[in-house]
Amino acid sequence: EHERDSRPIERARSVTCSHTKPMQRPSSRKQAISTTQRPPDTRKHYRRFIFVLSCLVYVNTLSGELVFDDHEAIVSNRDVRPSTPLKAIFEHDFWGVPLRSNDSHKSYRPLTTLTFRWNYALHHLQPWGYHAANVLLHATVAAIVFDTYSILFRSEKACFAAALLFALHPIHTEAVAGVVGRADLLAALFYLLAFRAYARAFRGGRDVVSCGWLGVSAAFAAFSTLCKETGITVLASCAAFDILYACDLDGREIVSLISRGQCSLKWIKSLWKRLVFLIVVLCLFLTFRIYFLAGGVATSFVESDNPTLFDPDWLTRFRTYFYLAAFNTWLLLSPYTLCYDWSMDSIPRLKTFTDIRNSFSLIFAAGLSILILFGLFWRKTDTPLSNGNIQGDKVKPLHNNELDFQHQRKVVTMGLCLTIAPFLPASNLFFPVGFVVAERVLYLPSIGFCLLIGLGLQILTEQTKLLFYVFYGLLLVFALKTIQRNSEWLDTKSLAEAGIKINPGNAKVHLTLGNHLAQKGLRVCEKSYREAIQLRPHYAAAWTNLGLVLLNRAT
Numbered sequence: 001e002h003e004r005d006s007r008p009i010e011r012a013r014s015v016t017c018s019h020t021k022p023m024q025r026p027s028s029r030k031q032a033i034s035t036t037q038r039p040p041d042t043r044k045h046y047r048r049f050i051f052v053l054s055c056l057v058y059v060n061t062l063s064g065e066l067v068f069d070d071h072e073a074i075v076s077n078r079d080v081r082p083s084t085p086l087k088a089i090f091e092h093d094f095w096g097v098p099l100r101s102n103d104s105h106k107s108y109r110p111l112t113t114l115t116f117r118w119n120y121a122l123h124h125l126q127p128w129g130y131h132a133a134n135v136l137l138h139a140t141v142a143a144i145v146f147d148t149y150s151i152l153f154r155s156e157k158a159c160f161a162a163a164l165l166f167a168l169h170p171i172h173t174e175a176v177a178g179v180v181g182r183a184d185l186l187a188a189l190f191y192l193l194a195f196r197a198y199a200r201a202f203r204g205g206r207d208v209v210s211c212g213w214l215g216v217s218a219a220f221a222a223f224s225t226l227c228k229e230t231g232i233t234v235l236a237s238c239a240a241f242d243i244l245y246a247c248d249l250d251g252r253e254i255v256s257l258i259s260r261g262q263c264s265l266k267w268i269k270s271l272w273k274r275l276v277f278l279i280v281v282l283c284l285f286l287t288f289r290i291y292f293l294a295g296g297v298a299t300s301f302v303e304s305d306n307p308t309l310f311d312p313d314w315l316t317r318f319r320t321y322f323y324l325a326a327f328n329t330w331l332l333l334s335p336y337t338l339c340y341d342w343s344m345d346s347i348p349r350l351k352t353f354t355d356i357r358n359s360f361s362l363i364f365a366a367g368l369s370i371l372i373l374f375g376l377f378w379r380k381t382d383t384p385l386s387n388g389n390i391q392g393d394k395v396k397p398l399h400n401n402e403l404d405f406q407h408q409r410k411v412v413t414m415g416l417c418l419t420i421a422p423f424l425p426a427s428n429l430f431f432p433v434g435f436v437v438a439e440r441v442l443y444l445p446s447i448g449f450c451l452l453i454g455l456g457l458q459i460l461t462e463q464t465k466l467l468f469y470v471f472y473g474l475l476l477v478f479a480l481k482t483i484q485r486n487s488e489w490l491d492t493k494s495l496a497e498a499g500i501k502i503n504p505g506n507a508k509v510h511l512t513l514g515n516h517l518a519q520k521g522l523r524v525c526e527k528s529y530r531e532a533i534q535l536r537p538h539y540a541a542a543w544t545n546l547g548l549v550l551l552n553r554a555t
Contacts, residue, residue, distance in 0.1 A: 043150060046160050047143045054139035054167040057482050061131045061177045064490040068340055068512075069180045073116070075125060080116045089113045094183070105301075105434055108289060111226045112183040130179040137185040138176045142167035144192045145447055151199055152245070152414055152451065154407060155458045161471060162454025166446060170335040170481040175440040177489035178340070184443040186227035191234045191422075191444060194220035198238040202246050209270065218281050225285055230444055232285050233421040235278045240417040244410045247271055252377050301434045304508065304536075305343045309432050319350035321428045323357050326364035328423070328442060332449050335478070338485060339502040340495055341512075342437035344536065346503040368416075371452075375413030411455045418448025492516045507536035511545070518549060525549060 066075060074080055077096040079088050093099055094107040115133065123129040146163035153159045166172075175181030194217045201213035217238060224231025243249050303310045308320045324347065331338070339346070350357055422444035426433055461467045488498040496513035503509055514528030529546035532539055 042156065043147065046156075046163075047146055050146050050160075050163050050167050051139045051143045053164070054142045055135055057168055057479050058135045058138060058176050058486060060483060061135060061486045061489065062128050064127060064131055064177060064486075065492070066125070066127050066130065066179060067489060067492050067495050068178060070130075070178065073113075073180045074120075074130070077113070077116075079113055080120045082117065082121050089117070106290075107229070109183050109226065109228055111223060112186055112228065115182060115186065116179075127179075130182075131177070134176050134179060134182055134185060137182065137189060138172065139167075141185060141188045141192065144189070144196070145450070148192055148196060148447075149451060149454065151196070152411055153454065153458075154404075155454075157461075157468065158454040158458035161457055161468070161475075162450045164475055165453055165478070166450040168475055168479045168482055169332075169446060169450070170338060170478055170485050171331055171439055171442050171446060173338065173439075173482055173485040173489065174340060175443040177486050178440065181440045181443070183228040184230075184440050187224045187231040188444050188447070190220045190224035190227060191231050191237075192447075194218075194224060194234045195237055195241065199241060199245070209274070214274070214277065221281065222285065225289065229289070230422045230425050230441070232282065232289075233425065233444075235282050236421040237414075237417055239275055239278050240414055242271065242274055244413055250376055250409065250413075301432060304539075305434050306428070306432065306436055307343075307345060308349050308436065309428070311349060313351070316349055316351050317428075319353070319355070319358060319361070320347075322365075323347075323350055323361045324437060325423070325427055325429070326360050328437065328445075329364060330360075331437075331439065332442060332446060335481065337502055338439060339499050339506075339509075340439075340489075341499055341506060341509055342503065343435065344506045344508050346506045347436055371412055371416055375409050375416060378409065408455060408459065411451065415448045415452040415455065418451060419445045420448070422448075505535055507532040507539050507542065510535065511539070511542050514542070514545060518545065523549075523553070 072095055078084050079092055079096045089110045091098060093104045094109045094113060095105065097104045099106065099108065116130070119129050119133060142163060145166050146159060149159040149162055150156075153162075175184045197213050197217035197220055201210045201217070203210070203213075221231065221234045221238075224234055243254070301309060308317055311317050311320075327347065423441070424430060426435075426438070426441040428436075457467065457471055488494050492512065493516050496509055496516060499506065499509040500513065510528045510532040514525040514532065517525035517528060526546065526549050529542050529549065532542040533546065536542070
């Protein structure tokens with residue numbers, strides 16, 4: 001490895017299925033890929049450690065009950081029962097409602113429902129089996145995340161640290177401890193497999209692209225989408241990998257190629273063909289998913305679940321949803337105010353520009369813009385592109401420090417793509433969804449987030465290795481927080497009480513606690529119902545349940 005790094009390194013840029021050389025690069029794609037791979041035995045040990053640690057952190061979820069949305073998706077969902085025809089899974093949404101019904105949320109996740117059906121066939125409604133499957137899935141995803149980082153990173157320690165952060169991050173508790181979070185786990189599993197299959201298509205060398213692996217990638221992307229809708233965004237991540245890693249292009253070079261009329265070059269034509277392939281696959285998925293299956297997009301949302309959606313002022317909606325993007329980023333950075341339900345008015349709408357929370361949105365926008373500009377356009381040197389970097393058959397050699405800088409920019413751009421692309425479908429910015437904030441939807445975006453943190457750790461530890469020990473101390477804190485958070489998901493009472501601590505103004509959380517206490521025959525449930533009514537005077541469900549309690553007391 002030392003001898004290879006000591007030789008002059010030249011930039012790998014073109015990937016084409018043709019053997020002609022109108023713009024030939026001096027080194028093979030196979031060699032370029034191998035520079036980011038670790039010794040197999042070392043990766044195997046790291047992978048096993050991450051898998052085992054992921055299981056240990058979530059082992060206390062095995063004694064938990066089926067809580068929150070688990071009841072609607074599993075307990076009361078007839079599609080989970082073996083007595084229901086198997087085809088019903090492919091005709092109904094995730095909650096067992098016919099897709100063509102006006103009451104359907106159009107959440108088409110048949111592969112996830114199929115795994116619930118397997119669980120039910122093995123042990124009916126005993127919760128431990130459902131939780132065990134989730135824990136094993138998370139551990140598997142965490143191990144594959146490490147392998148994926150090994151493709152994108154040069155630093156083995158940074159790969160390992162970033163994968164550990166993903167494995168132990170408390171934001172994943174809802175996706176793992178809540179059984180309905182299996183949709184996110186399965187989507188992430190096939191998402192990573194699709195991404196790795198696409199990267200493997202270039203293993204035969206820069207001039208040979210395996211169409212077979214491209215097809216495998218498309219198949220895994222379809223599986224991911226059938227587990228949860230956000231899985232379709234893997235196609236964007238594959239396109240980013242193709243441009244950044246396979247073709248070794250950045251934003252300035254793309255603009256330069258287009259402006260200089262070099263889009264007719266063989267290797268650029270090959271790139272365009274692959275991008276068109278991804279776009280065609282995306283269009284086919286969307287057409288099949290939205291129109292042929294679901295009959296359109298979901299429209300039957302409840303005002304209490306997403307109040308901002310029903311606000312008549314579009315500026316209020318935009319300000320609030322953009323702030324929610326910053327809020328989700330903060331949850332990834334500081335996962336200490338976690339709650340299973342953010343509906344009702346847990347997060348008040350931003351009705352004016354003078355709202356102080358707009359400043360957080362601006363800070364978020366500024367930071368995001370800096371990262372995007374750095375990843376796509378920033379150059380450490382002032383060498384113009386026309387001096388040989390991408391001109392003719394000559395490639396200007398770069399020094400090692402310049403190569404490290406180029407590598408950092410690629411990782412930043414790839415990390416942003418892996419973070420933003422899976423989050424956009426759930427952001428409410430482009431089309432509505434039935435929630436304001438849901439922590440489990442951050443499971444996929446956290447892959448890119450942890451990649452960025454790993455890069456930052458690598459850069460900072462070049463000055464002092466002490467930061468690695470500080471980071472591992474932070475991971476220990478995260479692990480303890482995850483274990484503590486798991487205990488809140490063990491039963492409905494613990495979950496509701498934890499929710500009240502974070503969102504005491506959420507009437508739905510008080511209603512959940514009141515329903516649980518009422519099922520236990522405890523009269524203290526009346527207090528929870530009255531609290532919910534005080535917070536939301538027109539809350540029909542709270543009034544109804546309070547009336548039943550008073551009626552039973554009178555009789």
